[in-house]
Amino acid sequence: xxxxxxxxxxxxKWLVTCLLATFGIAYGFGAWMVGLYAGFTPKSVAATxxxxxxxxxxxxxxxxVLHHPVTLGELAAADEQHVVDRNLLVQDTHVHVPMYGxxxxxxxxxxxxxxxxxxxxxxxxxxxxxxxxxxFAGMWLTKLASPGYxxxxxxxxxxxxAGYMIVTALALWQMWKPxxxxxx
Amino acid sequence: xxxxxxxxxxxxVLHITPTVVLxxxxxxxxxxxxxxxxxxxxxxxxxxxxAHRLHEAVDWSPEDGVLTFYTGRQxxxxxxxxxxxxxxxPHGPLEIAVGFKPGGAVAGVVVTKATVETKPWVLEALRAxxxxxxxxxxxxxTPGGAAAIASSVAALSHxxxxxxxxxxxxxxxxxxxxxxxxxxxx
Numbered sequence: 001x002x003x004x005x006x007x008x009x010x011x012x013k014w015l016v017t018c019l020l021a022t023f024g025i026a027y028g029f030g031a032w033m034v035g036l037y038a039g040f041t042p043k044s045v046a047a048t049x050x051x052x053x054x055x056x057x058x059x060x061x062x063x064x065v066l067h068h069p070v071t072l073g074e075l076a077a078a079d080e081q082h083v084v085d086r087n088l089l090v091q092d093t094h095v096h097v098p099m100y101g102x103x104x105x106x107x108x109x110x111x112x113x114x115x116x117x118x119x120x121x122x123x124x125x126x127x128x129x130x131x132x133x134x135x136f137a138g139m140w141l142t143k144l145a146s147p148g149y150x151x152x153x154x155x156x157x158x159x160x161x162a163g164y165m166i167v168t169a170l171a172l173w174q175m176w177k178p179x180x181x182x183x184x
Numbered sequence: 185x186x187x188x189x190x191x192x193x194x195x196x197v198l199h200i201t202p203t204v205v206l207x208x209x210x211x212x213x214x215x216x217x218x219x220x221x222x223x224x225x226x227x228x229x230x231x232x233x234x235a236h237r238l239h240e241a242v243d244w245s246p247e248d249g250v251l252t253f254y255t256g257r258q259x260x261x262x263x264x265x266x267x268x269x270x271x272x273x274p275h276g277p278l279e280i281a282v283g284f285k286p287g288g289a290v291a292g293v294v295v296t297k298a299t300v301e302t303k304p305w306v307l308e309a310l311r312a313x314x315x316x317x318x319x320x321x322x323x324x325x326t327p328g329g330a331a332a333i334a335s336s337v338a339a340l341s342h343x344x345x346x347x348x349x350x351x352x353x354x355x356x357x358x359x360x361x362x363x364x365x366x367x368x369x370x
Contacts, residue, residue: 037202051248059249063234063362066227070254072210075223082203085247087272 005113006174013175016110020168023103027164037082042154046147049084049139089143093136100132107167114170124167131160203277203297206306212294213254213266216283220256220263227252228362242350242357251358262286267358268296269351275302278347282318282355284363290321293352298344308341309333309348318352323360327352 005016039045084092108125116124138153207215213223228251230238239245247270256263266283276299283291293315298306309329317329329352330345337345 033202059232059235060229061231063231064229066229068225068227070223070225072213072223075209075213075254087247088277091272091274 003113004115005110005171006115008113008175016113016171016175019106020110020171023107023164024168027161040154042148042150045138045150045153046142048082049089049142049150049153050147051086051143084139086143089139093139097132097136100135101129104128104132107164110167110171114167115174116170124163127159127163128167131156131163134159202300203279204300204303205297206303207281207294207296209268209281209296212268212281212296213256215294216266216281216292217254217256217263219258221259222257224255224257225252226255226363230362234362238357238361241361242354244350244354246358251362253359253363264291265359265363267355267363269354269358270297271347271351271354273302273344273347275299278302278306278344278351280348280351280355282352282359284359288322288359290318290352290356293318293348295348302344305338305340305344306348308337309345312336312341314345314348321352321356323356325356327356 005013008016034040037048039048104125107128111121111124111128114121134156135153136156138149138151138156141149141152213220217223230246230249230251235245235249251267253265253267255265264283264285266281268279268281271278271280277297278295278299279297281294281296283293285291295306295310295315312333314329314333317332318327321327327349330342330349333345334342
């Protein structure tokens with residue numbers, strides 16, 4: 001293949017390096033934000049995305065009221081757990097999926113310039129795109145099917161993190177590794 | 185190190201629109217139901233017909249088809265009631281608490297949640313006196329908070345004020361149509 005990052009011009013290598021560094025920064029702050037609002041365990045992810053438990057699942061034939069006492073402490077609990085309901089998840093999916101497609105495409109372009117076997121490149125590209133699919137599939141399954149599917153979202157997270165780390169490590173190594181007889 | 189890598193890996197997949205609590209719910213309750221010592225919730229489970237009626241009126245359906253009004257009492261006296269309403273905007277959700285006097289007029293409005301992005305716009309609107317415009321409104325009235333502050337805030341703050349107007353309109357419609365107008369089952 002003509003496009004080979006090992007032999008690319010210095011400015012191309014620098015562009016790729018800056019792109020990967022920028023994604024790394026974004027991922028780091030993403031971790032911080034998730035820690036603040038959703039947490040890192042299946043339980044906390046399920047609490048964020050699972051449908052709220054109601055005493056009635058179907059609309060009643062006639063409107064009716066359940067009257068019960070509450071405490072200020074129970075009201076405070078609503079402030080503590082960030083919840084993404086169905087409408088908000090529709091919005092999040094609409095906004096985020098295209099952006100994650102663009103990120104996966106950008107990383108895939110880096111993969112195309114790596115000196116790896118064809119099957120490895122195909123596997124990496126698949127991993128980069130499958131990660132957000134798993135991510136959002138997990139969120140929707142958690143909401144619509146069972147809170148247990150929160151692990152699918154976490155799996156998607158691991159997949160995306162792994163994809164980024166592998167691409168970054170290979171790209172940086174192949175672009176910047178010292179070459180015998182050539183100044184770095 | 186492993187923990188950090190794991191965190192970063194998980195982070196990139198959890199897409200959340202981070203909300204910011206401007207006023208904690210208990211504090212909003214204390215503000216809108218001053219002196220109340222006991223609190224009761226009325227979970228109004230809307231029938232399909234009523235949910236459709238509300239949607240037609242204010243282009244909104246409450247989450248899971250359930251409206252929850254909170255009533256505050258001081259002894260036997262009803263201090264008032266309130267409802268939390270969420271408004272979804274392209275910049276993330278907004279939550280407001282609308283308090284009602286026992287007679288049905290709006291006692292006050294508190295913006296309880298915004299997002300990292302919208303918080304400064306909301307705060308500017310509040311500083312301009314947005315919520316003053318809602319006091320005394322009764323079901324059937326049209327909230328005009330955004331218009332009242334239009335000349336003193338920037339465009340995005342005015343936009344958020346319009347979203348608060350929308351939330352107050354939803355609360356007024358819900359209160360007028362359903363609160364105290366339905367049978368109660370404990």
